[in-house]
Structure formats: C-alpha cells, structure tokens
Amino acid sequence: MMKLLCQSHSPYARKVLVAAHELGLAGELDVVHHETSPLLANDAVFACNPLGKVPVLVLDDGFVLFDSDVICAWLDDLHGGARLVPADAPRRWRALRLQALAQGIADAGIAVRWETERRPPGLRWDELRDGHLRKIAAACDLLERELDDGGDAPDIGAIAIATALSWIDFRGVYAFRDGRPRLAAWYARVDARPSMRATTLSGDTQDG
16 A cells, blocks of 8 residues: 555645545555644655655655655556546646646745744735735636636646645635636535545644
8 A cells, every 4th residue: 555645734735635536546545644844844754755745655665756746647647547637638738737827826825824824923024925916816817717617527737726726715815716706616516526525624734
C-alpha cells in the first residue's frame, strides 16, 4: 500500500485525495496526516521531501513523489479507465491550463492568509494582500466566462479548480460565488460528487 503524507486542510493534498477517489484508487493509499508550515519543521516530512511540504507519496518500493501535480500524474498511470489528463490535445491542454490556474488561486489565497491572519499584525502588508486578491478575482472572472459542465467525470483541471475554490471558501479568503452564477452552479455540481464529500477540509494550520 502506498503511503500518502498530507494535511486535512491543504488544498494540494485534497486535490490528490479527490483524484484518488475519482480513479478508484483511494483504497490503495494509507493516508497519514502531518502538520507542516514554514514555521513548523516536520522531521518525518523533511525526511521524504527536502522542501518539507505535503502532499508526499511514498511508493511500495520506497521511492518518493512530491507535489500534487506529480502525484496525480502518477495515479493517472495506475488505472485503465478514463484519464484525468485527457489524451487528445485540445482537452489535454485545457485541463492542464485549468490545473495551472488552480495552483495560482491556491498560492495567492495562502499569501492572502499570511497578510491577514498569520503574519504578526505589525508586519502585514495590505497592498500585497490586495494584489493577491486581484489575482484570485481575475482568475474567477475567467472561470465564470470559460468553465463548462465537462460531462459526468471531472478531469484534472476540474478537480484542481474545485479543490482550490473549496480552500478559499473554507478559509474565508475570497467570496468567489459573488456575481458569478455560472461558476457558483458549476462548483455546486462538482462539490456534490462523492469524491468531494469524502475529502472535506478540516483543521487549522499549526505554526509551532
């Protein structure tokens, strides 16, 4: 059984978990929660990933994969069903483009949280916070224009977007539904899937 080191409140770890459920591979993972942050060095995670971040996937032979994109790509090679990364060029590049957009949304959301909650009050930079919020708003505007239903099973782009949006909603970073009815309806459909219901976010970041 593969071991997945993750956090119950990480958008990146949740992306891997949702992908595993969608692929029918969740039962192949031994999921172990690990708290990490830039201020909290987790020795067990650092032993696997020199960046000290989760998710980390430890394979049966001891080889270690890290970064959610890489782990999802690995899982996508383990099954014979429809691929999370489509084979045909138009759908493939659309899915990977959405995955990149989701990564940016999550990264910007984490940066916003540093400037609103986690950094000591006297060191917070409102202009930097607002700059990251503008990125999230612009990304959500693009999603409102371009997202479609995508059919019955989400690809890696849809999974990445749904888990990134779930995190900014969970943390109260940005109200992505406001003024975006298409995006709100799309998210509601994806969020109702069993893979999302089985992997809900919980807990708070521990910095020490």
